Amino acid sequence: MNIEANNTVNPEVKVGGQTLRWERQTIEKLLLANVREQRAARRWRMFKTLLWMALLAALVWALVAQPTLPKTPHSTGIGAGHTAMVSIKGVIADDGESSAEYILPALRSALEDSDSKALILLINSPGGSPVQAGLINDEIRRLRQKHDKPIYAVVEETCASAAYYIASAADQIYVDKASIVGSIGVLMDGFGFVDTLDKLGVERRLMTAGANKGFLDPFSPQTEEQRQFAQVMLDQIHQQFISVVKQGRGERLKETPEMFSGLFWTGEQSLQLGLADAYGSVDSVARDVVKAENLVDYSTEENIAERLAKRFGAAVGAGAVNALRSLPPLR
The missing domain is CATH 3.90.226.10 (2-enoyl-CoA Hydratase; Chain A, domain 1)
Structure with missing residues (x-):
């Protein structure tokens, strides 16, 4: 196997007669990695959005379908016994x-x-x-x-x-x-x-x-x-x-x-x-x-x-407090 290198601005290495451009390959790899990272970030944002929507839907359903306090019936319907x-x-x-x-x-x-x-x-x-x-x-x-x-x-x-x-x-x-x-x-x-x-x-x-x-x-x-x-x-x-x-x-x-x-x-x-x-x-x-x-x-x-709802409210409250703390002081 013959390996030859030429001293140019863009160094090349010949392996078996084939020229490899290292800079170009490195840039391509970086671009591909960046694309993959952006795709993964988009997928994660979509997943979080769907998760919050599902959680909100479950919360609304539970509040509507499962009242917390018991009703006050005049009769249960199972008999006075x-x-x-x-x-x-x-x-x-x-x-x-x-x-x-x-x-x-x-x-x-x-x-x-x-x-x-x-x-x-x-x-x-x-x-x-x-x-x-x-x-x-x-x-x-x-x-x-x-x-x-x-x-x-x-x-x-x-x-x-x-x-x-x-x-x-x-x-x-x-x-x-x-x-x-x-x-x-x-x-x-x-x-x-x-x-x-x-x-x-x-x-x-x-x-x-x-x-x-x-x-x-x-x-x-x-x-x-x-x-x-x-x-x-x-x-x-x-x-x-x-x-x-x-x-x-x-x-x-x-x-x-x-x-x-x-x-x-x-x-x-x-x-x-x-x-x-x-x-x-x-x-x-x-x-x-x-x-x-x-x-x-x-x-x-x-x-x-x-x-x-209680935990969500507590989390929102804590987030608001942290946000206020992060604000710059008034001059």
């Missing part, structure tokens, strides 16, 4: 499915239905917000008096803290022998990193208007006066909790020094303490207590569309 049920599951918080926003409409729908004979609260929750629990507790009492229908709480695995706050409004509480019941107490938790900052040589720069504005800041020291102030608030909410339980359970309570200490007990122990009334499940209560085996679930669930 069913037991209504509302589930209270997971953490009780203002942004969850066990919030007053979702539970209260379900309670009203269940008890306003002329076909329902009673309401079962199916509870499986470790607790949560005392405010949300208080709103639900108050509404249970109001609706029971208004509609004169019995309300029963049925505990699955857990009915603790704010969940028991709600359950205490029921006429009777049914548990499994291994359920966890109680935790009648209030807490406020957090962390303190003051010593950590000192060891790292980091200076905390916190500016406030008001001497106690930053007393929950984990990087600032907490004074004894601030700790006592927080303790007073906790004690006050705790007494509200205790009053609600005593009002709901009445003479059934066999009060002990530990009852309102935040401890929790098994379902078997809760019967001995008067925190619950009997063993039972949703089916057994509907069948043996209400005498209406047909169960109708009135629980309100946050549909997929609403979740997407």
Whole structure:
């Protein structure tokens, strides 16, 4: 094989008598690569556009076809012999499915239905917000008096803290022998990193208007006066909790020094303490207590569309904030 090179402006290499122009080939490769990249970018833009259109269509369909809140029927059409049920599951918080926003409409729908004979609260929750629990507790009492229908709480695995706050409004509480019941107490938790900052040589720069504005800041020291102030608030909410339980359970309570200490007990122990009334499940209560085996679930669930809408709204809000931050300062 003979290889020859000539020294010209555009170097050429002859291989077996064939001339290769390296510059031209390199440019062609670069142009082809650029074309492929542009095609890939166009495909990706089209894919994203189609994806957003599909997501928007699904969102619109879900909002139209799946209403979030339950309707309030005068009759279910299945006969005047069913037991209504509302589930209270997971953490009780203002942004969850066990919030007053979702539970209260379900309670009203269940008890306003002329076909329902009673309401079962199916509870499986470790607790949560005392405010949300208080709103639900108050509404249970109001609706029971208004509609004169019995309300029963049925505990699955857990009915603790704010969940028991709600359950205490029921006429009777049914548990499994291994359920966890109680935790009648209030807490406020957090962390303190003051010593950590000192060891790292980091200076905390916190500016406030008001001497106690930053007393929950984990990087600032907490004074004894601030700790006592927080303790007073906790004690006050705790007494509200205790009053609600005593009002709901009445003479059934066999009060002990530990009852309102935040401890929790098994379902078997809760019967001995008067925190619950009997063993039972949703089916057994509907069948043996209400005498209406047909169960109708009135629980309100946050549909997929609403979740997407909330996340989309949060994303738009975050994008707007970032965009504002990126703007140049006014001169």
